[in-house]
Amino acid sequence: DTAVSQTPKYLVTQMGNDKSIKCEQNLGHDTMYWYKQDSKKFLKIMFSYNNKELIINETVPNRFSPKSPDKAHLNLHINSLELGDSAVYFCASSETLVYGYTFGSGTRLTVV
Amino acid sequence: DQQVKQNSPSLSVQEGRISILNCDYTNSMFDYFLWYKKYPAEGPTFLISISSIKDKNEDGRFTVFLNKSAKHLSLHIVPSQPGDSAVYFCAASENDYKLSFGAGTTVTVRA
Numbered sequence: 001d002t003a004v005s006q007t008p009k010y011l012v013t014q015m016g017n018d019k020s021i022k023c024e025q026n027l028g029h030d031t032m033y034w035y036k037q038d039s040k041k042f043l044k045i046m047f048s049y050n051n052k053e054l055i056i057n058e059t060v061p062n063r064f065s066p067k068s069p070d071k072a073h074l075n076l077h078i079n080s081l082e083l084g085d086s087a088v089y090f091c092a093s094s095e096t097l098v099y100g101y102t103f104g105s106g107t108r109l110t111v112v
Numbered sequence: 113d114q115q116v117k118q119n120s121p122s123l124s125v126q127e128g129r130i131s132i133l134n135c136d137y138t139n140s141m142f143d144y145f146l147w148y149k150k151y152p153a154e155g156p157t158f159l160i161s162i163s164s165i166k167d168k169n170e171d172g173r174f175t176v177f178l179n180k181s182a183k184h185l186s187l188h189i190v191p192s193q194p195g196d197s198a199v200y201f202c203a204a205s206e207n208d209y210k211l212s213f214g215a216g217t218t219v220t221v222r223a
Contacts, residue, residue: 100158
């Protein structure tokens, strides 16, 4: 299936831990993103990558470090997790805005 | 600072009738607008888009209208179907690398 897949779907962890979320797209898109949906349901951009290069870093704390080993993958590593990091994280990819972004199904991160 | 606003958090409509969802924006640099639909526990799904050089775009049951002078767009769904019950997000962009989303409108289609 052509899609944006992200793993894991659910992640429960303790404060202070380090965790990673993986994202892969097989759509051949050049651009990938990480969005965060907070408790108020707002979807906010975190990072944009185009062909493995960082384009946008939307004032995200340094504890969040994206890594793009190739244009099909954009992983998100989070250090020293805090309670406020609890949210749903969505990976997405796109070729052109005419066809919109294709989103993954989300990773619900709960920090306890 | 929310640059894209959906002021109606919810909308209830009878099956077969028209659903009209509204969206306002403040950033005059936005040049592309999109609507997404989201079911629980799934990612948003792209519905329809419109460039700022147009005032209307239609795709099947979905039509998006853009009024640039009023910084307003709307999504019409005709006729509404039970499967349309979801959260609808308006989004806008001034470049290819970032979308600004509204808070969403939950649509419930009643049988």
